[in-house]
Amino acid sequence: MNKTIFQREDELFFHTYRRLPLELDYGEGVYLYTKDGRRLVDFFGGLAVNALGYCHPKIVRAIEKQIRRYNHVSNYFIQDTQVELAERILCASQGMKKIFFTNSGTEAVEGAIKLARKWGKENNKVDLFCLTNSFHGRTMGALSLTERPKYRDGFDPFLPNTGYITFNCVPDLLSKVTERTLGVILECIQGEGGINIVSQEFARALKELRERYGFLIIVDEIQSGIGRTGKFYSYEYLELEPDIVVIAKAIGGGLPLGALLGNDRVAECFAYGAHGTTFGGNPVACAAGCAVMEEVVDNKLMEQAGAIGLYILTCASELKEKFPTLIKEVRGRGCMIGIDLTIEGQSIVDTLLERGFLVNCTNTTVIRFLPPYIIEKEHCDALFTELNDILRAKAEWH
């Protein structure tokens, strides 16, 4: 008998991914269609990549146009789509002066660590801190700044001179940073960690300590950036003024693309040859990126992300009122929202999938919504009707 695609996958691949029991055919707008004819509403957004949904005509056109010109030439060449995208991103990133394109989020974080270290050599600073519950990527540098044991176990030793600061804990921050501190990296809204928002108080303390000690603030906007929260960057809500910013996910319109950006303080730290990549800034990915920027910034899709996000937050808060024994907290901004449960979330996610809605569960108890910014009220209403139904059944058991 022929093997199923799931059996073939199981035999062929390292078992790093627990795949969903679906065979996809194609995507369109906010919908994914399976080979057996089901239509799913996507509140998962390819893990925060598909800001414009599937097959957005502007992205498709941009990719087609560029791929007919050249698909790759290497970074020996100036490439017009790269330069246009750099201009667009820097224009949306107040205070940032320089950019370097990468293939992924974790590669952007590695670049940020290297940039910070170069700067640290001249300024006599060595210690890098992340926050507890953080996630910055899977390569060894990014993993050294990722706190959760789930990701770290078995991969030590990590980079020296790295450590943690307890999330939103100002006394811990005060006790850890010193003259030797090179930088603090943080997600202003933690994604994998369960949609935890950095407090104004913590951000203010961080800025004040930077004044005192002169370290770098590195903000990871890989999941929360490119308009997802209703502003271009989530740090704008905290007026954080970072020295280095890393982005990825949504910027490539579904193609692999990331970047690190730096302000005046670090703008001259990389000399020729100090850093590089073969594929980073691929011209086709950059062409898609220009289409993303046009929609998100010029055509104000990020404002739509903020508005629909507020609606989702309201629906989720209403559910919390209804099911206080099942929902601990509702958190998030724009199209990045989490419902923190008092029970494990996976069975709810599985039931939603059976009923045609794709959401994700992170950090065991948090149901996470990362919809494309084009999601509409009717999709949200349909989702929350199902969620209400599922929670009512659960409440009867509890």
Ligand SMILES: Cc1ncc(COP(=O)(O)O)c(C=O)c1O
């Ligand atoms: C905040 C954050 N940083 C870094 C990464 C790593 O990005 P990538 O998977 O593209 O390497 C992710 C991915 O989920 C992320 O959410």
